[in-house]
Amino acid sequence: MEGITVKGISKRFGNTPVLTGISLTAAQGECMALLGESGSGKTTLLRILAGLETPDQGTLQLNGIALDQPAEQRPVGLVFQDYALFPHLTVAKNICFGMTKKQDKPTILKEMLQLVDLEGFQKRYPHQLSGGQQQRVAIARALATKPDLLLLDEPFSNLDASLRKQVRQEISAILKHTHTTSLFVTHDLEDALAVADKIVVLAHGKNVRTASPPELCRHPKHPAVAALLGNWNQLEITIRSGKVAHGVHLPERLTAPLKDGQYTALFPYDAARPSSEKTPLSSRVDHSFYNGHGFTGTLLCQESVIRTFSREELPAGAEVYLELEEKNIQFYAHE
Amino acid sequence: MAQTAKQKRFSVHYWLLISTVVAAFIAFPLLVILYHLFYEPHIWTTLFTTLRTGYIFNTFYLAAGAIFLSLILGVPTAWAISNYRFPGSRFLEWGLILPLTIPTYILSITYAGIFDFSGPIQRFLRSTYGTETAQNWYIDIMTPNGLLVLLALSLYPYVYVAAKTAFGMRSASYTEAARSLGAGKIKTFTKVVLPLARPAIFGGLFLVVMEVFNDYGAARYFGVPTFTTEIFRSWFSREDGLSIAVKLSALLLVVIIFLIRAERTQRGLAQRSGGVRLRPVRRTEIKGWKGILTGAVCSLPVVFGFAIPVAQLGYWSGLTVQKIAGHELGVLILNSCLVALVTSVLVVSIAVLFAYTRRITSHQLGHFISQISVIGYAIPGAVIAVGVLLPFAFADRQLHQWFGGEGRAQLWLSGTFGCLVFAYIVRFMAVGFNGVEAGFEKVSTRLDEAGRSLGRKKGSLLLRIHFPLLKTTLAGALLLVFVDVLKELPLTLILRPFGFDTLATRTFELANDELIAQSAVPALVIVMVGIMPIFLLHKVINKQAWKG
Numbered sequence: 001m002e003g004i005t006v007k008g009i010s011k012r013f014g015n016t017p018v019l020t021g022i023s024l025t026a027a028q029g030e031c032m033a034l035l036g037e038s039g040s041g042k043t044t045l046l047r048i049l050a051g052l053e054t055p056d057q058g059t060l061q062l063n064g065i066a067l068d069q070p071a072e073q074r075p076v077g078l079v080f081q082d083y084a085l086f087p088h089l090t091v092a093k094n095i096c097f098g099m100t101k102k103q104d105k106p107t108i109l110k111e112m113l114q115l116v117d118l119e120g121f122q123k124r125y126p127h128q129l130s131g132g133q134q135q136r137v138a139i140a141r142a143l144a145t146k147p148d149l150l151l152l153d154e155p156f157s158n159l160d161a162s163l164r165k166q167v168r169q170e171i172s173a174i175l176k177h178t179h180t181t182s183l184f185v186t187h188d189l190e191d192a193l194a195v196a197d198k199i200v201v202l203a204h205g206k207n208v209r210t211a212s213p214p215e216l217c218r219h220p221k222h223p224a225v226a227a228l229l230g231n232w233n234q235l236e237i238t239i240r241s242g243k244v245a246h247g248v249h250l251p252e253r254l255t256a257p258l259k260d261g262q263y264t265a266l267f268p269y270d271a272a273r274p275s276s277e278k279t280p281l282s283s284r285v286d287h288s289f290y291n292g293h294g295f296t297g298t299l300l301c302q303e304s305v306i307r308t309f310s311r312e313e314l315p316a317g318a319e320v321y322l323e324l325e326e327k328n329i330q331f332y333a334h335e
Numbered sequence: 336m337a338q339t340a341k342q343k344r345f346s347v348h349y350w351l352l353i354s355t356v357v358a359a360f361i362a363f364p365l366l367v368i369l370y371h372l373f374y375e376p377h378i379w380t381t382l383f384t385t386l387r388t389g390y391i392f393n394t395f396y397l398a399a400g401a402i403f404l405s406l407i408l409g410v411p412t413a414w415a416i417s418n419y420r421f422p423g424s425r426f427l428e429w430g431l432i433l434p435l436t437i438p439t440y441i442l443s444i445t446y447a448g449i450f451d452f453s454g455p456i457q458r459f460l461r462s463t464y465g466t467e468t469a470q471n472w473y474i475d476i477m478t479p480n481g482l483l484v485l486l487a488l489s490l491y492p493y494v495y496v497a498a499k500t501a502f503g504m505r506s507a508s509y510t511e512a513a514r515s516l517g518a519g520k521i522k523t524f525t526k527v528v529l530p531l532a533r534p535a536i537f538g539g540l541f542l543v544v545m546e547v548f549n550d551y552g553a554a555r556y557f558g559v560p561t562f563t564t565e566i567f568r569s570w571f572s573r574e575d576g577l578s579i580a581v582k583l584s585a586l587l588l589v590v591i592i593f594l595i596r597a598e599r600t601q602r603g604l605a606q607r608s609g610g611v612r613l614r615p616v617r618r619t620e621i622k623g624w625k626g627i628l629t630g631a632v633c634s635l636p637v638v639f640g641f642a643i644p645v646a647q648l649g650y651w652s653g654l655t656v657q658k659i660a661g662h663e664l665g666v667l668i669l670n671s672c673l674v675a676l677v678t679s680v681l682v683v684s685i686a687v688l689f690a691y692t693r694r695i696t697s698h699q700l701g702h703f704i705s706q707i708s709v710i711g712y713a714i715p716g717a718v719i720a721v722g723v724l725l726p727f728a729f730a731d732r733q734l735h736q737w738f739g740g741e742g743r744a745q746l747w748l749s750g751t752f753g754c755l756v757f758a759y760i761v762r763f764m765a766v767g768f769n770g771v772e773a774g775f776e777k778v779s780t781r782l783d784e785a786g787r788s789l790g791r792k793k794g795s796l797l798l799r800i801h802f803p804l805l806k807t808t809l810a811g812a813l814l815l816v817f818v819d820v821l822k823e824l825p826l827t828l829i830l831r832p833f834g835f836d837t838l839a840t841r842t843f844e845l846a847n848d849e850l851i852a853q854s855a856v857p858a859l860v861i862v863m864v865g866i867m868p869i870f871l872l873h874k875v876i877n878k879q880a881w882k883g
Contacts, residue, residue: 086785086800
């Protein structure tokens with residue numbers, strides 16, 4: 001198969017499992033984001049792909065061939081978070097560093113400088129460049145070896161907000177243009193949404209969700225994904241014979257098909273709306289704040305917290321009835 | 336998969352293997368001496384029954400006294416420099432290190448000359464107050480106490496540098512917190528500042544004690560028997576001299592190993608940091624006569640430890656330069672530079688090997704190697720010389736038998752240039768290694784990983800990334816080792832090839848032959864070369880300060 005295939009990768013540091021049974025695939029030319037909070041193991045997975053760490057279990061395949069060589073022999077390019085440009089070499093020498101003797105250095109250098117829009121900068125040293133320019137050199141340096149897979153570690157984290165949007169577009173364009181299979185690590189949802197074709201969410205060393213950006217936002221399906229999305233309510237409930245035995249009493253229409261066990265009910269803030277009529281879900285306002293468009297209220301409902309959006313102010317202590325948009329409620333079963 | 340993993344491990348093992356072999360060679364002389372603790376036990380009886388014991392008392396008396404005096408000279412000056420600005424403080428900041436450039440034996444010889452009957456003090460007294468008064472005012476400095484003062488005067492910079500760094504690195508937040516909690520200046524100093532700086536100061540004192548143990552020239556010249564002079568004396572004057580010398584060396588080594596343990600523990604304590612961000616201390620200005628007084632007091636160690644002896648050496652050199660200049664001086668400089676250059680290149684190369692091995696492997700052995708390689712700096716030159724000579728002499732005897740020789744063995748290996756250089760490497764490995772390793776630590780491992788992901792092997796990375804980035808560091812390490820070899824006396828005296836004179840040995844010999852004025856010329860050359868690293872270091876530090 002063309003592209004990258006990761007099968008059952010596990011890795012422990014001492015007694016701490018960092019990655020557990022990670023599998024994923026990205027097709028040739030696809031850009032995939034590894035999204036997760038710090039400590040989720042996403043950077044370790046990237047380093048395993050680059051050959052800088054060895055997995056305890058599992059296999060890697062790139063374009064149908066096993067990827068198990070030492071780092072220096074892998075057809076994989078890596079762009080570091082801090083760029084790791086060699087400070088004693090010029091832009092041109094940095095870009096040419098990884099090229100082999102067989103490669104046509106002047107032509108590729110010119111091509112790369114054009115690609116990352118740095119023509120005329122070849123004689124500068126890294127410290128004479130801005131952060132965004134340094135990053136483009138790092139990308140050019142990795143792409144100059146014509147890798148089959150490009151890895152980027154937190155490519156946007158060192159850039160300030162205004163530059164970030166621009167760089168996302170630039171990188172996206174470069175990757176599309178070279179049609180390189182790529183995989184980048186990020187903790188920022190917006191980065192992932194803006195650049196990736198496919199997003200893999202890692203939590204506690206596990207692959208919890210693989211989806212396209214719109215799919216991920218509509219159906220997080222996992223509490224960790226909902227937490228990353230923000231603006232999603234999470235209710236812990238226990239089901240016994242189709243009814244809520246513990247937690248907020250959700251309508252039986254929803255819970256009836258569920259087997260006995262622990263669940264997390266996931267729904268966006270705006271799927272729980274304050275109602276003018278009396279509903280079975282009564283709650284008390286804990287506090288609320290103005291969010292720029294309306295109010296975000298934090299409500300206490302049967303000892304659980306539910307957040308909601310409201311056009312009107314929600315005074316603390318007021319009683320509010322909630323109406324649930326049932327089609328937007330998803331259940332995640334705990335094992 | 337298995338194949339490539341094996342290959343990868345092999346390439347790391349390759350570095351580790353070479354490093355281990357080299358480290359084993361470097362550790363060997365010390366192991367030989369430790370082995371002799373238990374070998375030929377009857378020598379211990381001879382040692383304790385026949386030899387004088389005053390030297391043991393002297394050694395510890397000198398060490399204790401040097402600790403006390405170098406604290407007095409080093410800590411207050413470091414405190415003043417790191418907290419205040421006063422007239423001369425900019426110069427004194429590095430000027431206070433200058434006495435370190437004069438080896439203790441040169442300082443002692445010079446002061447002995449100054450206080451001598453024919454020296455400037457007595458001449459001045461005689462011409463002004465007459466012979467009788469002059470004789471009444473005669474001060475004999477060639478006593479244990481005189482030696483003590485001179486040792487402290489030339490070694491206090493170790494304490495000064497350590498204390499100044501500790502005072503300067505400490506975050507201003509700590510003192511401000513103490514002050515805001517109601518502690519006065521004195522309480523802040525004794526309860527917060529001093530305890531925080533204590534491990535560093537202890538490190539400085541450790542070096543002072545090691546140098547006191549190492550000193551041969553000054554003690555010998557002043558006629559004060561110490562451990563080191565006793566090693567020399569028994570060696571050259573007794574039938575069973577070498578056995579006795581080894582036993583003495585072994586005893587001293589045990590003491591030193593204890594001190595090393597203690598120093599490591601203290602250094603461990605220094606790493607407890609509260610995670611407070613470093614905020615440099617703002618130096619307050621002392622104005623008016625108080626400032627001038629502070630400057631004058633702080634410059635006393637520099638005046639007595641550097642300015643006066645260098646002026647005296649300069650004066651003597653002017654008188655005698657014609658006698659020694661020309662061919663003899665040229666040979667001395669050539670010999671010294673040759674041996675120092677060869678040693679420093681080898682030391683820095685081995686240091687790079689060790690530091691890089693440690694960088695690319697997480698194997699315990701890498702750590703162990705770096706620990707072993709630096710131990711030599713704490714061991715007196717005379718002890719190392721004994722440890723090096725034993726296996727070389729043994730090898731000579733074996734070679735002699737091999738070739739069917741009769742009678743006394745030929746000196747194939749011992750007493751050669753190679754033997755001397757090897758001993759220097761054992762002694763000065765730490766000087767090179769510490770600098771080189773610190774340099775490596777400043778290069779982010781991300782650069783190694785970037786290089787590897789771009790297809791470069793480890794050897795190629797060393798040449799193309801680390802060497803260019805570490806050029807200055809390596810040159811600095813080279814220079815420090817060079818200067819240390821140039822100054823070294825006891826080890827050179829024991830191991831030099833027959834008829835091979837260096838600046839250091841010639842200085843000592845001339846002074847011992849009561850040709851003090853003539854000894855000033857080679858002595859002055861050593862001092863002048865020794866100033867170079869301090870001057871360069873000062874420039875580097877200033878540049879960094881300017882950048883930051």
